[in-house]
Amino acid sequence: MKELKELTRAEEQIMQELWDLDKAFVKEIIDRLPDPKPAYNTVSTIVRILETKGFVSHEAFGKSHRYFPLVSKEEYRTFATGKLLHGYFNNSARNMLSFFLEEQKLDLKDADELLQLLEEAKKKGGKP
Structure with missing residues (x-):
């Protein structure tokens, strides 16, 4: 098993949605979050941090990215x-x-x- 890092509360909330969805665009993650919805840029930044930490990766579709968990x-x-x-x-x-x-x-x-x-x-x- 790879070396894992502890997630922040916000990162864990995003991971919970990705684990449920399996693959998702940022907008799909936002749609599942409770109100008040965070800004698109906020969620996008958190997802990129998760990618840097090795928790998620992405598939590119033009300029859009669909993210998926690397850590179960x-x-x-x-x-x-x-x-x-x-x-x-x-x-x-x-x-x-x-x-x-x-x-x-x-x-x-x-x-x-x-x-x-x-x-x-x-x-x-x-x-x-």
């Missing part, structure tokens, strides 16, 4: 989750899960489902 949503999710786990929870999934339980972001049903997933992974030889 799953790749970035793995990166972002690892950064969160390392930076805030001392690389402890237990600490992270405990935090979400304390903050009431997970209920007991969610916790039970996670325990079942852990048990299944353990049976398959994965990390518990």
Whole structure:
């Protein structure tokens, strides 16, 4: 996996739309963003920054460009989750899960489902 960089909030918002669309022109991305819509130049600049960071590339159609992701949503999710786990929870999934339980972001049903997933992974030889 290539070296990923953290996205800004605006960059991540644009990537979310590109991941959903698969390929898109700047106008198509803008159409999906919530109101008030950002200026065309703003979104265009962010997309070019994403291209510089290696997250997107483009196909040229005359003077227009259609952009597409080079980094999958799953790749970035793995990166972002690892950064969160390392930076805030001392690389402890237990600490992270405990935090979400304390903050009431997970209920007991969610916790039970996670325990079942852990048990299944353990049976398959994965990390518990």
